[in-house]
Amino acid sequence: MDKLKKIGLNIGRGFLLFFGVIYLALMLYGQFEEGVSLAELSILELIFWGLMIAISWRHYLLCKAVNMNIKSALYSPLRNIGWLLLAELLLMIGLALLFKNKWTLHNYSNENLYQFFDMAILLICICFAAPKQQVVKP
DSSP states (O other): OHHHHHHHHHHHHHHHHHHHHHHHHHHHHHHOSSSSOGGGOOHHHHHHHHHHHHHHHHHHHHHHHTTOOHHHHHHHHHHHHHHHHHHHHHHHHHHHHHHGGGOOHHHHOOHHHHHHHHHHHHHHHHHHHSOOOOOOOO
């Protein structure tokens, strides 16, 4: 029974990791709507990628400071992003079932506002994934 529980947990972790990678890939794909050129990125997207690099660098430095292995360092932000995508999917399915014929995705939200909140929540997920270093006072 214990081995079955461990296999189930590993499958769940694998799905969260998969969802996290898919979420990042879809966000990157969505920002380059017409082609792969930096000229088509908006100011908001450029600021987001600058903050993403800065927060990822902070995450790397904190992981290095607590001697975290690379597997755990990569898994923790992707796990948080996977939970985010899973929550968004369940929310969208719930809203679609609740409103049935009256509700569509385009009526629900402004696309730019949704993208802004999506980017902000993604950055928060990466911030919260950083390891907490405990300071020992003498």
